[in-house]
Amino acid sequence: MIPTQLRTRLEQHVAAAVTSREAAVQVMKELQGHYGWLTDEAVGEAAQLLGLSPLQVEELATFYEMIYRRPVGKRVVHVCDSISCWAMGGESLLAQLAAHLGIGPGETTGDGMFTLLPCCCLGNCGESPTMMIGDNLYGWLTLEKAVEILQQESRSMME
Numbered sequence: 366m367i368p369t370q371l372r373t374r375l376e377q378h379v380a381a382a383v384t385s386r387e388a389a390v391q392v393m394k395e396l397q398g399h400y401g402w403l404t405d406e407a408v409g410e411a412a413q414l415l416g417l418s419p420l421q422v423e424e425l426a427t428f429y430e431m432i433y434r435r436p437v438g439k440r441v442v443h444v445c446d447s448i449s450c451w452a453m454g455g456e457s458l459l460a461q462l463a464a465h466l467g468i469g470p471g472e473t474t475g476d477g478m479f480t481l482l483p484c485c486c487l488g489n490c491g492e493s494p495t496m497m498i499g500d501n502l503y504g505w506l507t508l509e510k511a512v513e514i515l516q517q518e519s520r521s522m523m524e
């Protein structure tokens with residue numbers, strides 16, 4: 366059950382959109398923000414708000430990499446594995462970050478802090494290799510720089 370304030374805001378998003386599908390990503394993102402991931406309950410609520418079937422919402426959800434249909438850590442680390450980043454060492458960076466965190470790609474650390482996910486181009490090819498955490502984009506990465514960023518993210522969660 367979502368709070369009234371959130372429901373009202375989501376209804377406003379839907380009302381302002383030309384089609385309900387146009388509002389779908391925003392609705393799913395906000396529900397995900399509330400639950401931590403897009404739970405089955407959230408899919409049902411999104412469907413009701415958007416006037417779509419749960420299956421239609423499911424189809425949209427699985428299309429977008431930033432919508433999570435499984436539990437994730439407090440911070441999701443998206444490491445780009447598209448061509449520019451790959452050419453600049455992104456594959457190695459992903460492997461090193463996985464080793465540093467003690468998890469594999471697609472997994473979450475035992476403390477629930479980080480989920481590591483390879484992803485398609487983040488639109489920051491000129492600063493490859495690149496990763497994204499939340500709405501923050503980080504480029505020109507080295508392992509040392511990436512680890513420092515993870516430590517900052519971790520600290521910010523504890524404040």
Ligand code: FES
Nearest residue numbers: 445450487489490
């Ligand atoms: S290829 Fe990595 S940001 Fe574009």
